[in-house]
Each structure stands twice: as structure tokens, then as C-alpha cells.
């Protein structure tokens with residue numbers, strides 16, 4: 001094993017059950033919990049004690065990445081999702097992180113700004129913000145049921161600086177709340193992705209146009225977070241393959257390789273790539289996998305996600321495509337997922353109908369194996 005937890009080339013194959021060093025955090029296994037929005041916070045976006053119980057139940061993950069957590073009121077457009085801009089929210093998260101640590105776990109906070117995906121119901125009629133004045137397709141989940149999105153306002157240069165500072169503040173709050181680090185949510189069609197990909201970014205200034213400009217918002221955000229809490233506590237999630245909420249790109253290979261190379265030079269703790277695989281039941285890829293190119297461009301710890309089971313995850317490690325694999329849906333119904341994968345015991349099936357409901361049902365009532 002090298003100092004950063006990677007096996008020395010030509011020696012034993014890395015196993016899902018080997019430790020890996022992720023910046024300042026040592027993960028005891030390579031089975032990470034992917035970020036999962038579960039809508040169990042309050043209407044003021046304050047984390048609840050039930051969330052502490054849920055995350056503590058999953059403390060055997062090599063590393064938990066929390067559900068997407070809003071950096072500001074302007075950035076939040078999902079019912080009962082948590083935030084990390086107010087004192088109450090920080091206090092609520094402190095209960096969660098303490099419970100995870102007491103159960104022997106590690107937890108990063110996923111920092112979220114939804115950009116144009118915030119419907120007017122969440123903003124008292126104000127407009128959402130994005131890279132450009134575009135409108136998200138489809139309908140938003142709101143407290144009043146499904147509602148249409150409105151056209152976003154393009155962020156001014158001052159507006160961009162303010163949002164970058166909100167990421168910085170959120171990172172500071174995350175450490176105050178006891179998180180081991182943060183993951184910047186750059187995936188799935190939200191604000192960072194709206195800047196990255198050409199279908200949502202029509203700017204003509206230093207944040208738009210050519211690829212080198214479209215990655216600037218991601219890089220400035222990451223630099224601010226790194227400056228605030230350190231590169232060894234900073235991770236990033238990207239989703240290069242497939243369209244999310246109408247956000248897509250003409251040249252994703254070039255774009256995401258450039259982003260990965262730039263993030264590599266910042267020396268962040270890890271990069272997580274959500275890339276649907278052909279057999280995935282959730283999302284579909286729209287081109288061959290991009291992660292092999294990202295693996296070459298990014299020198300740090302690479303985490304792959306989407307549609308993995310124990311066998312395909314181990315295969316990806318054995319082929320050295322990734323240093324760790326994150327699991328989303330399997331962790332919902334299997335709080336002790338690492339032990340199930342280790343022992344080869346069957347996985348519990350999940351109930352989609354309780355993904356975003358409130359309360360304990362379908363949340364904290366999935367048992368661990370005896």
C-alpha cells in the first residue's frame with residue numbers, strides 16, 4: 001500500500017474492503033455512501049434527530065456523503081431538504097455528525113445550489129438564478145405539489161462572486177457542524193452543471209463560451225472552499241454522461257477532462273463521477289463511458305458511481321478504474337451494506353414510494369442483519 005492508500009502497482013488487487021486515504025480522512029473500506037436526498041429536514045431546512053439516527057445506522061460506509069444541502073435560501077428548491085446557511089441548521093447538523101462519529105463513521109456534507117431548478121414557490125416570487133436566463137424543463141416538486149419552473153435570471157459578475165462566497169461560508173459552517181469535509185455538488189443539472197454545460201450556459205464573458213471559461217465557476221468555487229477548509233477536506237461530484245434536467249453538452253469528453261485536470265491541480269481529496277452504466281435502471285448514458293479519460297486526467301482519489309453491485313464494484317477496483325465506489329439506492333434499504341457485500345448475504349429491496357416522504361417509514365426502519 002502506498003501512503004495514499006493505493007496499492008503498489010503490480011501487487012495485490014485492491015479490494016472493496018481495503019482502506020483508502022481520502023485527503024485528511026481514512027476510509028476503512030471503499031464502499032462509500034452516495035448523496036441521497038431524503039426530505040426528512042424541517043420546512044426551515046433544519047436537520048432533525050431522525051436524520052442523525054438514519055446516518056448513524058449507515059456509519060459502516062467507508063465515507064458517507066450527506067444528502068444535498070443548500071448553501072443559501074436562494075439555492076434551495078426541494079421540500080424538506082436541509083440547508084447549512086443558518087445557525088439552527090449548523091446546530092441540527094452537529095447532532096447528525098456527532099451521532100455518525102460516535103457510531104464510528106465519517107461524513108462529508110454535499111454543498112448544493114439548485115440554480116434554475118428552484119421554482120418561484122420557494123423564493124417568495126423572486127426569480128431563480130443561473131448561468132444564463134434559461135428555464136428548466138418539466139415540473140418542480142414543491143410544498144404545493146408539482147409546479148412549473150420560471151425563467152432564471154443570469155447571475156451578474158457580482159452575483160457570481162456572492163454565490164462563490166456562499167459556498168465558502170457553507171464550507172466553514174460544515175466544519176463548524178462537525179463534518180469531516182465537503183463535496184461540491186457539480187452534478188445532475190444544478191447550478192455548477194448549468195455553468196459547465198453548453199445547453200444551459202450562453203454567457204459571453206469569462207464564465208461562458210469556450211470550455212476553459214465554462215469551468216471557471218466550478219474552479220473558483222472549489223478554490224474558495226479549499227482556501228476555507230483545506231484541499232484535504234474538499235471533494236467534487238460531476239456527472240459527465242447523460243442529460244439531467246435538460247442540462248447537456250456538445251463535447252462532454254473535452255469539457256469534463258478539462259475540469260478533471262484543473263481539479264487535479266488543485267489537489268482536492270477526491271472526485272466522484274456519477275456516470276450511468278448501460279445496465280443502470282435509473283439513468284441512461286448517452287455515450288461511451290467518460291470516466292477512463294477522467295482517470296488519466298485526475299491524479300487524486302477517483303470514486304465511481306451508478307448502478308454498481310458488489311461484483312461490478314470489485315471489478316472496477318480490480319481493473320483500477322476507480323479507488324472507491326459509491327452506492328446510492330443500495331444504502332437506502334441496507335444500512336449495513338459493507339457487511340452484506342462482505343458476507344455475500346442478499347440485499348434488501350427498496351421501496352421507492354418512501355424516498356421523499358417524511359417520518360421513519362422507509363427511512364430508519366430498514367434493519368441491519370442480526
Ligand SMILES: Cc1cc2nc3c(=O)[nH]c(=O)nc-3n(C[C@H](O)[C@H](O)[C@H](O)COP(=O)(O)O)c2cc1C
Nearest residue numbers: 034035036037067068274306307308327328329355
Ligand atoms: C432518493 C435519491 C436521492 C438522491 N439525491 C441525490 C443528492 O442529494 N445528491 C446527488 O448528487 N445525487 C443524488 N442522487 C443520486 C445518487 O447519489 C446516485 O447517483 C444514484 O442513486 C445512482 O447510484 P446507485 O445506482 O448506487 O443508486 C439521489 C438518488 C436517489 C435514488
